[in-house]
Amino acid sequence: MTVTLVAAVARNGVIGRDGGIPWKLPGEQARFKAITMGHVLVMGRRTYESIGRPLPGRTTVVVSRRPDWQPPGGRPHGVRVATSVELALRLAAEIDDQVYVAGGALVYADCLPHTDELLISWVDAEPDGDTFFPSVDWSDWAETDRKQHDGWAVARYVRATHTEGYKGSHGDQV
Numbered sequence: 001m002t003v004t005l006v007a008a009v010a011r012n013g014v015i016g017r018d019g020g021i022p023w024k025l026p027g028e029q030a031r032f033k034a035i036t037m038g039h040v041l042v043m044g045r046r047t048y049e050s051i052g053r054p055l056p057g058r059t060t061v062v063v064s065r066r067p068d069w070q071p072p073g074g075r076p077h078g079v080r081v082a083t084s085v086e087l088a089l090r091l092a093a094e095i096d097d098q099v100y101v102a103g104g105a106l107v108y109a110d111c112l113p114h115t116d117e118l119l120i121s122w123v124d125a126e127p128d129g130d131t132f133f134p135s136v137d138w139s140d141w142a143e144t145d146r147k148q149h150d151g152w153a154v155a156r157y158v159r160a161t162h163t164e165g166y167k168g169s170h171g172d173q174v
């Protein structure tokens with residue numbers, strides 16, 4: 001199984017405000033849809049409730065510590081519930097060998113130790129927010145790929161130990 005954490009992060013670390021995302025970036029959500037389509041998402045209960053519905057074409061494993069939590073209005077097809085990130089990742093692995101961790105901050109933090117790669121959309125803005133990307137020890141991660149878009153750039157990181165001999169994007173041997 002490959003666990004990929006996918007997030008959009010502003011320059012000041014903000015990822016959310018008032019239960020939503022404080023920006024609209026042409027192409028960013030379409031990119032999220034394209035890469036995750038057909039796979040399985042793990043997300044926190046608050047993120048699921050902020051989206052308000054299952055994302056089509058993907059199985060969603062929602063993490064909640066409340067064993068009786070159900071999506072408002074009943075559990076739709078394609079939505080599973082787990083009471084820990086470990087159980088969520090185990091359940092996700094039974095469904096697909098590519099798992100995307102889709103936030104929010106609490107779930108990113110708890111899934112980080114289980115994550116193989118990061119796909120970060122760096123948003124070129126400093127919005128007000130109340131939810132922040134967790135702190136990451138970037139010396140553990142090596143950037144392998146970066147693509148610039150208008151107002152944001154997407155970068156891929158793998159664990160530094162997986163890239164022996166790889167020449168980093170700044171020419172550093174990592």
Ligand SMILES: NC(=O)c1ccc[n+]([C@@H]2O[C@H](COP(=O)([O-])OP(=O)(O)OC[C@H]3O[C@@H](n4cnc5c(N)ncnc54)[C@H](OP(=O)(O)O)[C@@H]3O)[C@@H](O)[C@H]2O)c1
Nearest residue numbers: 007008016019020044045046047064065103104105106107
């Ligand atoms: N920019 C981005 O890429 C991005 C992506 C996703 C979300 N967001 C934003 O982030 C915000 C939501 O993030 P958030 O951090 O507040 O909430 P969250 O991580 O989406 O959900 C938190 C909830 O998930 C459950 N949970 C978290 N860790 C758990 C664990 N280890 N075991 C069991 N359950 C666990 C708990 O649910 P219970 O309380 O039910 O126990 C917890 O209250 C929103 O503003 C959203 O729009 C941004």
